[in-house]
Amino acid sequence: MAVGLRRLGQAMAIAVVLALLALLVWRVVRDRDGGAAAALRRGEHPVAPNFRLPRLGPNGTLELKTLRGKAVVLNFWASWCLPCKKEAPLLEAAYRKWRSRGVVVVGVDANDLESDAKRFARRYKLTYPLVHDGPGKWLDDYGLEGFPETFFVRPDGKLSSWTQGELDAGEIEDGIRGALSP
């Protein structure tokens, strides 16, 4: 009886150690994956990770895959980020220029206070769709390393290209043309 109990205890201890090791390996592999940005860096063009996030301003949510059929400029930003302030007017201008040609700009405000983000949108008169991801739960899936970062998504939902840091007007144009080209 005592021997049986001891064996059971040993088996349980080994099982717990193996489970913890498996968790560690899974976590390391997941962290090394690097998200969509790393895939683009490797020359792959995966489907943009789908998200459903609350709209900033109007009620309701926006799900990325509902924009299939349009090229999407997916801009991750935060109101406290200085380069985001500089590129916001350029993104608004690009949205106005391209929206009739099947292009939509989507701003994903992350790691930010909602009230600050709304103030930012008002200040820069942003009319393109904005969503709020306060906890930044989609940042890992996209492999973000900072703000701003912008992904260009083809009409079929696959990622075309990506840029880290502040965009200029030329980079936005190039990104959109790249996403629209077959």
Place this chain on the structure above:
Amino acid sequence: MRRAFVAVLVAGLALSFASAATASEEQPTLAELETEVICPTCHTTLDQSSAPVAQRLRAYIRARIAAGDTKSEIKDRLVAQFGDQVLASPPRRGFNLLAWVLPPVLAIAAAAAVGVLAVRWSRRTAGEAEEERVEPSPELARRIDDELARLDS
């Protein structure tokens, strides 16, 4: 008399801790909340961070304190926007309750295991010592007696 004094002392201490906790809950300070809230980008407490978002959070907390919010209300507002990970200590509910319950349970289990093993080990050692006791041979006993007699003389 002494028991009554101790009882009054304990009650007084408990009351003073309770009133301090109530004051902290109803009139929180920025300094204490800075140690209980995590900066979302740098993952350290606000008092350790000078990141832009940490500065915005400090301003937000200051504004909420000025508006008369309690500590729980401020934390709830922050959790609503940034999730549970904005708190330095996990909330005592749901799965996070494990983080509060497991450490003391494991500590008690470990202490009990150490105690049981120590008792078993000491019993076994005593038994083994009993078994290992060997009576000296007549020759050795005679030599010991001689040595002791020599020492006494």
